[in-house]
Amino acid sequence: MPYGGDESVWESPVYLELAEELLRNSRRRTNVTPGAILETSAFAILWVLSDGTPRTLRELSEGLGLEQSTVNRQVNAAIKHGYLERFAVEGQLSRRIRPTAEGAEAFEHDGRxxxxxxxRVFSDLAPGTPEALLxxxxxxxxxxxxxxxxQDEHAARRAQA
Incomplete structure (x- = not known):
């Protein structure tokens, strides 16, 4: 039961139930797959890098939707484990980050x-299809x-006023 007794802040019971399901889904974000090599954060970084394009720390932060200090900590941990490496690009101040061979191998393993x-989940999904869900x-x-x-545009306009 939501706070506030009988009156809900949700427009309809369906919205409340959707919010509950989205929250339920977000809790799985940190669920580690049995047999996985990588921590969840290292897998997410390698996912962003899986297109073959090395990135700066700022670009990784944008791609992951996380604060740069958080991503820096995660990148340093992945470097320490041998999954990522930093390298200099001539003419650029920011170093780029790319997977190591070990990182790419661990990503493939965990991806499988x-x-x-x-x-297994989709074989148990009924009714419904992966295509419909996608x-x-x-x-x-x-x-x-x-x-x-x-909302961001509206907030920026209010800040300028």
């Missing part, structure tokens, strides 16, 4: 484990991003 888990989840995330951008 995660894919196997998703296969379609709706992508539409939801796009709408959420547009809403956040609109």
């Amino acid at each position: 484990l995660r894919a196997q888990r998703l296969n 379609h709706e989840l992508r539409a939801f995330n796009d709408a959420y991003d547009r809403t956040l951008a609109h």
Whole structure:
């Protein structure tokens, strides 16, 4: 039961239930796959780098949606474990970050484990399909991003006034 007794802040019971499901899903973010090599943060960094493009710390922070100090700590831990390396690029002040061979191998290993888990989840999903979930989840995330951008624009306009 939400705070406030019988009166809910939610527009409808469906919104409340959706919020509960989204919260339930976000708690799995730190759920480590049995047999995984990487910590969740190292896997997320390697996911961003999996397109083959090395990134600066700032670019990684933007890609992960996290504070740069947090990503710096995570990158340093992954470097210490041998999964990432920093390297200089001629003519640029910021060093870039890329996976090591060991990091790429660990990412592939853990990616296979995660894919196997998703296969098991989707084989148990009824009714529904992975394609339908992807379609709706992508539409939801796009709408959420547009809403956040609109709120940021509105807040910037208020700050200028």
